[in-house]
Amino acid sequence: MLDVEKIRADFPMIRNHPELVYFDNGATTFKPQAVIDAVVHFYEYGTSNVHRGDYALSAEADKLYDGTRDIIGEFLNCRPDEVVFTANDTASLNQIVYGLSRTVLKDGGTVLTTEAEHASNLLPWYRLAEERNVKIEYIPTDAVGLISMDDARKAMHDGVKVISVAHVSNVLGTVQPVKELAALAHEYGALIVVDGAQSVPHRKTDVKDLDVDLLAFSSHKMCGPDGVGVLYGKHELLEQMDPLLLGGGMNARFNACGEVTLKHAPEKFEAGTPNIEGVIGLGVAAKYLMSIGMDNIEEYERSLRAYFVSKAKELENIEIYNPDNETGPLAFNGKGVFAQDAAGYLASQGIAVRSGNHCAKILHEIIGTDQTIRASLYFYNTKEEADRCIEAMKGISIENAIGIFF
Amino acid sequence: MDDKSLLSNPEILRELIMDHYQYPHNHALVKDGRYLSRHMSSESCIDDITVQAKITDGVIDDIRFDGVACTISTASTSIMTDLLAGKTLAEAREIVDNYFSMIDGKEYDDDLLGEAVAMKNVYKQANRIKCATIGWNAIKQLMSESEEAA
Ligand SMILES: Cc1ncc(COP(=O)(O)O)c(C=O)c1O
Numbered sequence: 001m002l003d004v005e006k007i008r009a010d011f012p013m014i015r016n017h018p019e020l021v022y023f024d025n026g027a028t029t030f031k032p033q034a035v036i037d038a039v040v041h042f043y044e045y046g047t048s049n050v051h052r053g054d055y056a057l058s059a060e061a062d063k064l065y066d067g068t069r070d071i072i073g074e075f076l077n078c079r080p081d082e083v084v085f086t087a088n089d090t091a092s093l094n095q096i097v098y099g100l101s102r103t104v105l106k107d108g109g110t111v112l113t114t115e116a117e118h119a120s121n122l123l124p125w126y127r128l129a130e131e132r133n134v135k136i137e138y139i140p141t142d143a144v145g146l147i148s149m150d151d152a153r154k155a156m157h158d159g160v161k162v163i164s165v166a167h168v169s170n171v172l173g174t175v176q177p178v179k180e181l182a183a184l185a186h187e188y189g190a191l192i193v194v195d196g197a198q199s200v201p202h203r204k205t206d207v208k209d210l211d212v213d214l215l216a217f218s219s220h221k222m223c224g225p226d227g228v229g230v231l232y233g234k235h236e237l238l239e240q241m242d243p244l245l246l247g248g249g250m251n252a253r254f255n256a257c258g259e260v261t262l263k264h265a266p267e268k269f270e271a272g273t274p275n276i277e278g279v280i281g282l283g284v285a286a287k288y289l290m291s292i293g294m295d296n297i298e299e300y301e302r303s304l305r306a307y308f309v310s311k312a313k314e315l316e317n318i319e320i321y322n323p324d325n326e327t328g329p330l331a332f333n334g335k336g337v338f339a340q341d342a343a344g345y346l347a348s349q350g351i352a353v354r355s356g357n358h359c360a361k362i363l364h365e366i367i368g369t370d371q372t373i374r375a376s377l378y379f380y381n382t383k384e385e386a387d388r389c390i391e392a393m394k395g396i397s398i399e400n401a402i403g404i405f406f
Numbered sequence: 407m408d409d410k411s412l413l414s415n416p417e418i419l420r421e422l423i424m425d426h427y428q429y430p431h432n433h434a435l436v437k438d439g440r441y442l443s444r445h446m447s448s449e450s451c452i453d454d455i456t457v458q459a460k461i462t463d464g465v466i467d468d469i470r471f472d473g474v475a476c477t478i479s480t481a482s483t484s485i486m487t488d489l490l491a492g493k494t495l496a497e498a499r500e501i502v503d504n505y506f507s508m509i510d511g512k513e514y515d516d517d518l519l520g521e522a523v524a525m526k527n528v529y530k531q532a533n534r535i536k537c538a539t540i541g542w543n544a545i546k547q548l549m550s551e552s553e554e555a556a
């Protein structure tokens with residue numbers, strides 16, 4: 001198990017907001033000092049562009065920037081040249097959709113997904129469906145958005161070229177059987193795309209073991225800087241895919257006749273000056289997580305969630321939508337209280353949670369409510385914080401929600 | 407309820423919001439071509455309401471609304487439908503401007519705002535300002551639309 005007090009000392013946000021219970025880690029996470037230091041150090045001592053200078057500083061920037069590919073390679077169990085840096089999970093998914101639109105979906109086909117996806121894993125596919133002969137079909141899910149492999153098998157057919165799912169859903173924390181889905185996709189010669197925004201930060205992700213073809217995630221949800229995402233892709237797939245962005249840094253040669261020779265993956269996907277300090281910070285964040293151990297993180301979060309759920313279940317004024325999930329956020333409402341009112345009340349008690357439909361709008365047609373409150377934990381949260389949240393949840397009522405204004 | 411001392415009592419204001427939330431006024435849309443209509447929803451805010459107004463010869467005859475929204479959105483819109491009905495566009499604009507000043511934490515004339523002063527502390531919670539203004543933004547847009555059409 002991990003030493004949570006020692007870990008908490010690494011996070012300035014925790015030190016600087018002792019009164020705050022931050023349970024909105026699904027939205028973004030705090031950064032440990034080591035990540036902040038790496039970013040600041042680059043600005044104070046290391047500033048230079050990558051892949052272009054002829055001087056020592058630039059070579060050093062290259063080393064740190066490309067060094068993060070090695071770290072992420074270790075983190076995901078893949079080759080460094082299978083790691084593409086993007087702006088965020090959303091940018092990775094858009095690049096994936098664009099890339100596949102010109103390869104396996106070039107002549108049309110079906111994309112299988114679920115109604116529990118984040119907008120970032122639906123809207124790019126929707127546009128493709130609008131513009132091309134591409135169909136979106138949904139694998140049915142149960143009340144917490146879980147796919148059963150039986151249903152997945154039934155939904156699968158020869159026209160399916162891509163299965164695209166979130167490993168862990170952002171509203172309900174449901175864990176999809178990604179490894180089995182990957183095997184199913186491959187059985188039909190299809191590809192599997194995984195939105196790892198809510199999984200990669202919280203559990204060991206071994207892309208070889210899962211056999212995923214393409215994976216997207218964001219640095220900022222795993223203790224790294226904002227504005228950086230990762231696109232993992234099997235190398236031969238990346239080589240076939242076209243970049244969404246064109247410009248400097250990604251072409252090997254071009255001439256005035258418009259003939260362009262692109263660099264190889266991963267560089268060909270990284271047009272323009274990247275978020276160098278952000279990528280360096282991501283490397284430090286991934287190392288930090290690995291030093292704690294992804295399995296330890298997962299185990300700690302499981303036990304913290306179980307504790308939180310057991311207490312929350314005792315509250316008569318609270319309805320929980322996903323009590324039986326073992327990981328991920330808790331989705332709940334105060335009975336008879338609009339989610340935003342309840343979240344406003346919790347905020348007045350120093351608890352940061354999120355209300356809303358969490359960008360997974362159609363999911364609520366499945367669980368039967370439009371709005372929920374989401375409390376999402378991370379490995380630096382504690383039982384004491386869970387207790388404080390529970391105390392505050394007891395007070396959720398319309399009267400108290402209005403009371404915060406007086 | 408226009409006694410000023412009553413409207414400065416937090417207990418009364420709290421109950422006022424509660425009342426307008428549980429029993430919103432003018433809370434049903436009509437199918438009537440003479441009404442202008444505005445659907446308001448935003449990505450950042452989960453409220454989703456529609457406001458209708460019948461404006462004839464520069465006078466707001468009637469305002470109605472419906473939708474799913476939090477206490478502050480519902481109550482502020484309900485109060486607005488009472489307050490602005492029967493006003494000329496010029497009168498209404500003055501009230502609306504004062505209301506937005508109050509919500510921005512600036513000076514305002516509480517004589518003009520009636521029950522809407524219940525929202526006077528919302529400016530302290532930046533994340534709820536959009537709730538207190540969703541219905542008021544709708545009527546602002548409908549008033550402009552009616553002026554442009556005239
Ligand atoms: C499942 C899922 N996919 C995609 C995203 C989008 O991530 P980002 O905003 O970092 O691109 C999120 C973030 O909330 C998410 O939870």
